Amino acid sequence: ASTPPVDRAAFGSDALTRFLRVVPDSFPVHPPVAPPLPDEFRLVYFNVNGLDGFKFAELLLFMAIEAVDCMVLIDVRVPTERVTFLRREARAQLGPRAECLVSTPVSPEQGDQRPSIKVGGNAIVLNNRWGPQLVHYKSDPSRLSVVDEAILAFPGGRLQVLATYWPFPPASIPLAQHPPDPS
Numbered sequence: 001a002s003t004p005p006v007d008r009a010a011f012g013s014d015a016l017t018r019f020l021r022v023v024p025d026s027f028p029v030h031p032p033v034a035p036p037l038p039d040e041f042r043l044v045y046f047n048v049n050g051l052d053g054f055k056f057a058e059l060l061l062f063m064a065i066e067a068v069d070c071m072v073l074i075d076v077r078v079p080t081e082r083v084t085f086l087r088r089e090a091r092a093q094l095g096p097r098a099e100c101l102v103s104t105p106v107s108p109e110q111g112d113q114r115p116s117i118k119v120g121g122n123a124i125v126l127n128n129r130w131g132p133q134l135v136h137y138k139s140d141p142s143r144l145s146v147v148d149e150a151i152l153a154f155p156g157g158r159l160q161v162l163a164t165y166w167p168f169p170p171a172s173i174p175l176a177q178h179p180p181d182p183s
Contacts, residue, residue: 021061036067041130043070043161051076051123056086060093060125069130070150072163073123080104086123095128101137103145103163122148122163 036042044063048055051073063071078086083102090100105120122145126134135158136151148163 033066036069041070041159042066042068043072044068045072045074045163047074047165049075051078051086053089056089057093060090063125063127064094069127070152070161071125072161073125074163074165075119075167076102076121076123077119078102078104078121078123090125094125095131097128097131099124099126099131099134101125101134101148101150103139103148105145106143119167120165121145122165124148124150124161124163126150126152 046059048059059071059073062068083100083104086102087100090098101124103122122139124137130152133152133154134150135153136149138149139145140147146165150161150163152159152161
């Protein structure tokens with residue numbers, strides 16, 4: 001299945017994905033990661049500081065090569081209209097049962113999606129083995145994408161995966177305007 005051109009125009013070229021398929025050892029992991037055990041669950045967290053097609057392609061390839069079961073991406077800054085592209089790409093690279101769950105911050109003042117997301121949003125990517133085990137996904141009720149939760153079922157019980165992002169206030173704001181620390 002080919003990707004619609006509107007996605008490529010909006011999210012970047014597929015040049016990195018094609019390059020990494022040809023030369024997958026271009027970005028080796030040091031030290032090398034041992035193959036997973038059958039009952040092992042591999043989970044990685046990355047603060048990606050914004051997510052585009054190039055980063056996503058590289059991260060999906062890393063996930064596939066290193067047998068990562070769940071990848072949590074923090075501060076993705078993805079507008080709602082690009083979420084379907086991410087889900088399609090994850091399934092194309094990891095398998096048809098993979099999941100890509102993305103939260104998109106909503107401006108509390110406007111109540112709608114910001115045209116340019118400056119900070120926030122999380123993504124939880126589950127591989128083809130664990131995607132079908134998803135029983136619940138929820139983003140925090142503040143609609144700021146501060147905390148996201150995915151619950152996975154397995155024979156021994158349930159596993160809760162949390163993605164959380166608490167950005168520091170911008171340095172340009174005087175200290176007196178920062179909210180007080182609750183601790």
